[in-house]
Amino acid sequence: MKYINLYTADNSYEANFIKDDLASEGIECMLTNENFVTLMPHMNGMLGSGIQILVDRADYDRAKEILVKRNNTKILACPNCNSKNIKYGLGTKHRLKKLLALVITLVIGFPMWHIRQNYCCRDCHTEFGN
Numbered sequence: 001m002k003y004i005n006l007y008t009a010d011n012s013y014e015a016n017f018i019k020d021d022l023a024s025e026g027i028e029c030m031l032t033n034e035n036f037v038t039l040m041p042h043m044n045g046m047l048g049s050g051i052q053i054l055v056d057r058a059d060y061d062r063a064k065e066i067l068v069k070r071n072n073t074k075i076l077a078c079p080n081c082n083s084k085n086i087k088y089g090l091g092t093k094h095r096l097k098k099l100l101a102l103v104i105t106l107v108i109g110f111p112m113w114h115i116r117q118n119y120c121c122r123d124c125h126t127e128f129g130n
Contacts, residue, residue, distance in 0.1 A: 002057045003030065007067060008050040008088060012038055015051040021070050022055065027063050029055045078121035078128070085122040 006029065009015035015031050022029050032052045055063045076086045118127045 003054040004057050004060055005052050006055045006060065006063050007053045009053060010037075010050055012051060015053055018053055018067065018070075022053075022063055022066060025062075025066050027055060027059045027066070029053055029063070076119060078124060078126055080126040081121060081124045083121050083123040086119050087122055088119055 007018060009018065012034055015034065019029055019031060030053075032054060034051050037051050077084050078086065118129055120127050
């Protein structure tokens with residue numbers, strides 16, 4: 001089984017509701033980062049640290065349809081090329097500044113700057129906001 005990220009939730013309630021929705025349709029999934037996000041909510045969003053819902057690659061398309069239908073979540077598309085091959089992360093613009101802020105935050109143990117992540121098209125490398 002090869003697991004891929006279906007969705008990144010902000011809290012454990014949302015993640016577990018989605019997990020239950022998928023399980024009721026017969027799709028197995030697993031959650032990652034649940035304890036980290038629950039114990040350190042002020043660090044949520046750094047380097048994709050939301051609760052990630054992972055599904056098997058074979059079930060990805062069906063799980064995406066269920067997620068859209070049940071939660072009214074729209075499937076993102078690149079505003080430049082209309083591709084659906086999107087990733088969520090630090091992006092390429094100001095990446096060095098974001099990494100430096102992250103290192104400083106980890107050293108002092110308190111977030112100094114809000115490190116915002118963006119969506120990035122894997123085809124044309126266009127970055128766009130949430």
